[in-house]
């Protein structure tokens with residue numbers, strides 16, 4: 001099969017290499033998926049550039065997120081049949097229940113989805129909504145499930161009438177915007193770009209705050225909420241933004257800690273969070289069961305995940321360059 005791998009020890013995009021691998025064969029409880037689309041997450045860029053903990057230690061097929069159709073099933077498979085439209089879950093296999101250390105992820109350490117085929121345990125596979133194209137469905141396994149877990153599963157779930165703040169206009173935040181809207185919330189987004197804020201408003205956000213022209217964006221949040229603050233924050237900035245998130249959160253609200261794009265080392269003072277009786281909730285993507293619950297919500301609410309661009313397979317490196325440039329809203333996808 002055609003595939004890409006990230007070379008062992010890779011520290012840059014020149015470590016992303018076109019390759020041929022033998023077609024995988026499904027084991028007794030595995031399904032063989034002909035992948036049709038894969039999407040990029042910030043994590044994938046860190047992996048290719050050698051910044052995801054350590055550089056990869058063996059040639060590894062990158063990307064955790066992909067969708068396609070089942071072309072063969074192992075003898076003991078009961079959940080899927082040939083022809084089913086499916087996506088692989090990020091963790092192989094976190095079926096349900098609380099998180100634990102036992103579940104390896106696709107794209108590192110396991111081979112990922114930037115390939116024609118992948119064989120996965122049936123419990124690490126979900127049916128995709130019939131309303132979505134393969135490109136749209138390929139955006140869901142990491143970014144979508146993370147957003148869903150942060151809003152609907154971990155800690156205090158979103159209620160109709162809540163205010164949700166999404167930091168930035170990347171994949172997790174834009175899927176969170178759509179899911180929060182479907183849950184009856186009002187959404188505020190922050191962005192470095194007025195043009196991206198316009199696009200987020202078209203996706204359903206009610207307000208946008210440019211965090212370059214308003215570096216003290218928590219004050220804008222206070223203004224927009226008449227001093228009350230927001231009930232949920234999709235926190236992708238980490239240590240560099242947490243203090244402002246503690247200011248922006250409402251009494252009893254939840255800060256869902258997802259990423260560290262604004263730095264990992266700033267000292268934070270959680271006293272404000274304590275005084276407000278708020279919570280800080282760590283998020284680690286989510287389970288197969290959460291993925292299925294999210295897909296029901298996507299189908300019911302006719303949500304169309306925001307695909308910014310689809311790159312041909314031969315131009316996979318350009319998709320990584322687009323991610324690096326930050327010149328996108330939502331998700332970047334590679335057709336396979």
Ligand SMILES: NC(=O)c1ccc[n+]([C@@H]2O[C@H](COP(=O)([O-])OP(=O)(O)OC[C@H]3O[C@@H](n4cnc5c(N)ncnc54)[C@H](OP(=O)(O)O)[C@@H]3O)[C@@H](O)[C@H]2O)c1
Nearest residue numbers: 042168169170171172191192258259260261262283284285
């Ligand atoms: N814990 C988990 O389970 C989990 C799952 C998925 C992702 N993550 C992490 O979450 C983060 C986002 O991932 P992603 O895939 O959604 O990234 P992405 O699609 O690459 O989006 C990144 C966006 O973040 C925004 N941003 C960057 N620095 C910012 C800052 N200082 N303040 C506010 N916004 C900022 C930018 O938005 P603008 O261009 O609009 O300014 C940028 O476009 C990453 O750190 C990723 O590793 C964690």
